Amino acid sequence: MKNNLSNIKKAKYYLDKNECVGIPTETVYGLAANAYSNIATAKIFKLKKRPKKNPLIVHYHSLKMLQLDCETNYFFYKLYKKFCPGPITFVLKLKKNSKISKNVTNNKKTLAVRFPKNSVTKKLLKSLKYPLAAPSANISTKISPVSKEDVKDEFGKKIKFILDGGRSKIGLESTIISLINKPEILRLGGAEIKKIKKILKSDIKYNNKKKKITSPGQGKVHYSPGIPIRLNVNKAKQNEAFILIKKRKLSGKNFYYLSKSKNLKNAAKNLYRTLRMIKKKKFKSIAVEKIPNKSFGEAINDRLLRASKF
Ligand code: TXA
Ligand code: MG
Numbered sequence: 001m002k003n004n005l006s007n008i009k010k011a012k013y014y015l016d017k018n019e020c021v022g023i024p025t026e027t028v029y030g031l032a033a034n035a036y037s038n039i040a041t042a043k044i045f046k047l048k049k050r051p052k053k054n055p056l057i058v059h060y061h062s063l064k065m066l067q068l069d070c071e072t073n074y075f076f077y078k079l080y081k082k083f084c085p086g087p088i089t090f091v092l093k094l095k096k097n098s099k100i101s102k103n104v105t106n107n108k109k110t111l112a113v114r115f116p117k118n119s120v121t122k123k124l125l126k127s128l129k130y131p132l133a134a135p136s137a138n139i140s141t142k143i144s145p146v147s148k149e150d151v152k153d154e155f156g157k158k159i160k161f162i163l164d165g166g167r168s169k170i171g172l173e174s175t176i177i178s179l180i181n182k183p184e185i186l187r188l189g190g191a192e193i194k195k196i197k198k199i200l201k202s203d204i205k206y207n208n209k210k211k212k213i214t215s216p217g218q219g220k221v222h223y224s225p226g227i228p229i230r231l232n233v234n235k236a237k238q239n240e241a242f243i244l245i246k247k248r249k250l251s252g253k254n255f256y257y258l259s260k261s262k263n264l265k266n267a268a269k270n271l272y273r274t275l276r277m278i279k280k281k282k283f284k285s286i287a288v289e290k291i292p293n294k295s296f297g298e299a300i301n302d303r304l305l306r307a308s309k310f
Contacts (some may be wrong), residue, residue, distance in 0.1 A: 008124050011163045015128065020044055022137050022151040023059075023124065024165025025116040027087045027174050028144040028152050028272065030059070030134030031159070038250050041103040041133050050140045056104045057089050057112040057174070061125035062212040064292060069098040069131070070111050075200060082199045085117040087142040087170050087190025091178040104133045114174055120165035136173060141221050143275050143307075144256050150276060169218050171269035172299055177204070188299040192266075223272070223307040225279040225286065229308035231301075241283040243274060245291055254283070264296040271300055275307065 011021045015032065018040040023032045031048060033040035035058045045052055060066045063080070070092035079088060094100065094111040105111055113131075116122065125132060136144040137151045145151045146168040151159075175189035177196065185193060185206035197204055236242035236254060245267055247260040256274045258267035278286055288304055291297050 004120055004123075007163055008120065008127065010161055011124050012127050014160045015040075015132070018043070019160045020047055022148065022155070022159055022162030023057075023121050023132065023134060024118045024148070024163060025115075025121055025167065026118050026169045028146055028168050029137045029148070029149075030132070031137035031155075032059070032132040032134040034130045034149050035104055035133035036099040036101060036130045038101045038103055041101045044133060044135065045103065048135060048138070048140050050135065052103070053106050054086060055106045055112060056135050057114055057116055058100065058104060059116050059121070059125060059132045059134050061115070061122060066113055069095055070113060071095060075183055078199050079177070079196065082195075083191055085115040085122065087117075087174040088196075089114040089174040089176045091176065091180060091186065093180060102134070110180055112176065118165045119138070120163060124163065137195060142222055143223055143225055144173060144272050144280070146272050147207060153276070169269070171272060172296070172303070188302050192295060194295070221309045223275070223303045224307050224310050225275045226310065227279070227283060228285040228310055229304065230285065230287045231304055232290040234289070235236065235249055236287040237285070238283045241278040241281065241286045243286060243288040245289055250266060258300075262292065264292065264300070267291070268296040268300055271303060
């Protein structure tokens with residue numbers, strides 16, 4: 001606890017100096033910087049090698065602070081009450097007098113916001129006079145990090161400090177919902193669509209096959225371990241890592257279980273960790289068993305499909 005407190009102070013020290021800091025969240029670790037600062041947010045793009053046109057999510061501790069930056073609405077409060085803090089990101093209208101850096105929004109009039117649940121990061125946010133812009137703490141298109149070690153893996157000494165908050169409990173990014181017009185899911189993630197629909201008592205738009213990309217980071221290659229991935233496979237080849245979701249009678253050194261009982265929530269939690277583990281071994285490719293396309297399985301399949309576009 002004491003250790004946490006001094007580490008939180010250390011994170012604050014660097015953030016106040018416009019530096020980037022790795023922060024834990026329940027979804028994945030983020031690469032955070034002062035969302036009000038042009039200098040600090042520019043560093044995020046540089047470190048991640050992220051295209052400037054891809055906007056960032058801003059992390060808040062209090063509603064009050066969020067209200068300084070965005071217009072809220074009925075759907076927002078409904079979902080906020082049920083899911084926050086938690087794995088959901090809202091796209092809202094940016095207020096004209098908001099102090100959010102133009103780097104964060106790519107000069108656009110909308111802002112993606114979320115309230116993370118990790119207790120260490122909640123304390124950090126509470127101690128700051130500004131919200132934190134934070135994309136996932138990986139080099140652009142690579143696997144998202146779910147621990148302090150993963151962030152170190154990605155950036156080494158290039159970042160000043162990584163705040164440790166344990167392994168990410170959800171292990172998959174937040175669900176993104178746009179509330180600008182009719183509620184629309186932009187990215188599948190840690191909050192289940194079924195639950196969101198229930199709260200809103202309304203159908204929501206989600207078009208997986210949409211050609212036009214509203215959320216720029218949603219396109220092309222992403223979450224890539226850097227070797228080919230084959231999906232819906234029954235039997236792996238030699239030199240191929242095999243990702244499984246249900247215990248098999250046979251075993252193999254190349255077997256990697258996301259879950260041993262088809263538990264999709266657990267599988268989601270283990271996905272990035274497993275991909276990163278496999279990446280460190282010398283496999284030539286990855287085979288993945290068919291994963292049921294329901295609940296968290298849908299989000300897992302979404303990530304695997306993008307990762308396979310290597
Ligand atoms: O769980 C998460 O959401 C993690 C943790 C660190 O909070 N963050 C995360 O950020 O996944 P990132 O940058 O890796 O993904 C953010 C996605 C990108 O695809 C981006 O295009 C989209 O959010 N996005 C950001 N602002 C947007 C906006 N105003 N409208 C539509 N999409 C937006
Ligand atoms: Mg990302």
